[in-house]
Amino acid sequence: MLSEIPCIRRTLPAALLAVLTPATAFASADSGDTAWLLTATALVLFMTIPGLALFYAGLVRTRNVLSVLMQCFVLVCSVTVLWVVLGYSLAFGEGGMGGALGMLLTAVFVSVGLGGAGYAEGVTMGGQFLVQALAVIATVIWSALVSYVALKIAGAVAPLRVGVDEEIEGLDLVNHEERGYNL
Numbered sequence: 001m002l003s004e005i006p007c008i009r010r011t012l013p014a015a016l017l018a019v020l021t022p023a024t025a026f027a028s029a030d031s032g033d034t035a036w037l038l039t040a041t042a043l044v045l046f047m048t049i050p051g052l053a054l055f056y057a058g059l060v061r062t063r064n065v066l067s068v069l070m071q072c073f074v075l076v077c078s079v080t081v082l083w084v085v086l087g088y089s090l091a092f093g094e095g096g097m098g099g100a101l102g103m104l105l106t107a108v109f110v111s112v113g114l115g116g117a118g119y120a121e122g123v124t125m126g127g128q129f130l131v132q133a134l135a136v137i138a139t140v141i142w143s144a145l146v147s148y149v150a151l152k153i154a155g156a157v158a159p160l161r162v163g164v165d166e167e168i169e170g171l172d173l174v175n176h177e178e179r180g181y182n183l
Contacts, residue, residue, distance in 0.1 A: 048076055064176070100136045107132045 053072035057065040107129040110116035119128060154160065161167075166174045173179060 045076070049073060061178075100139070103132045103136050104129065 049072060053069045056072060057068045060068050107125060108114070110119060110128065111125055112118040119125070151160070162171065162174070170179070
């Protein structure tokens with residue numbers, strides 16, 4: 001069904017080839033490709049930060065423009081951090097893989113049948129996958145615990161929620177002295 005769509009028929013083989021090509025094939029960076037990548041990144045940032053922010057700023061009242069501009073800026077900063085934490089490791093990790101997915105797939109692709117170095121004596125693909133999965137689970141648990149502690153510390157310094165009365169009255173009315181919906 002998907003192969004009937006012309007763009008899928010053309011791009012799917014190219015995408016599979018790019019995913020399955022060893023990372024050593026891309027070891028040399030072309031200066032023209034790098035320059036274009038940096039230019040495209042700058043254009044996207046110019047489009048997102050001022051362009052989208054000013055578009056949304058035109059949809060709100062004058063006194064809320066700064067808030068909208070800062071929300072768009074924080075959004076771009078958050079996506080940048082997410083890219084560094086998640087996307088970069090998937091795109092440029094060891095062997096073309098990284099992060100949790102790369103950890104799990106390392107257990108699969110080390111198999112001699114798939115061109116890998118092979119397992120140690122007495123180790124099977126399932127056993128190696130289990131070890132890798134336990135490492136991923138331990139990392140997730142550790143990250144959750146550290147995030148919980150950080151939120152508790154932040155909550156002790158400054159409240160993370162508004163009061164019950166403010167929530168019942170409505171945040172638009174309390175924070176901006178206006179109603180969001182006149183029903």
